[in-house]
Amino acid sequence: MSITLKASDYRRIVEHARACLPNESCGLIAGRLEGDARHVEKVYLLDNPDACPEHFSIPPKAQLEAVRDMRALGLTPLGNFxxxxxxxxxxxxxxxxxxxxxxxxxxxxxxxxxEPVLKCFRIERASRTTVEEPVAIVT
Ligand SMILES: [Zn+2]
Structure with a gap:
């Protein structure tokens, strides 16, 4: 279980997060699955309608548009950030x-x-289990 992210996409996530300060920022990631390895091919930077330093939510309309774009590009929704x-x-x-x-x-x-720190997790709500998924940033 691992996830790879292009350095350029990582930079976009960091810039978006900084631009949204003091509030939380959010977005969606899409790409390809290779067994249990995930390759992020596209990052969707979204507005946080909660505009809050401690909460975020994915705006439903923007999510719908992103998922439509993923389908058009043949990408798999991988999760969010x-x-x-x-x-x-x-x-x-x-x-x-x-x-x-x-x-x-x-x-x-x-x-x-x-220095920003990015970590990814799979979260099982029912058992409140979180498993870290190693992230590799690639060029
Ligand atoms: Zn959080």
């Missing part, structure tokens, strides 16, 4: 409560330190 402006890259209690899909990669970018 959001930022933690001042806390570590670990799922919060609320992140676990909102993890409706245990097969989705839930990626969290922490801006708490000077």
């Amino acid at each position: 959001h930022s933690h402006p001042s806390t570590p890259a670990r799922p919060s209690g609320e992140d676990i409560n909102l993890a409706y899909d245990a097969s989705a990669s839930c990626c969290i970018l922490s801006l708490a330190e000077e």
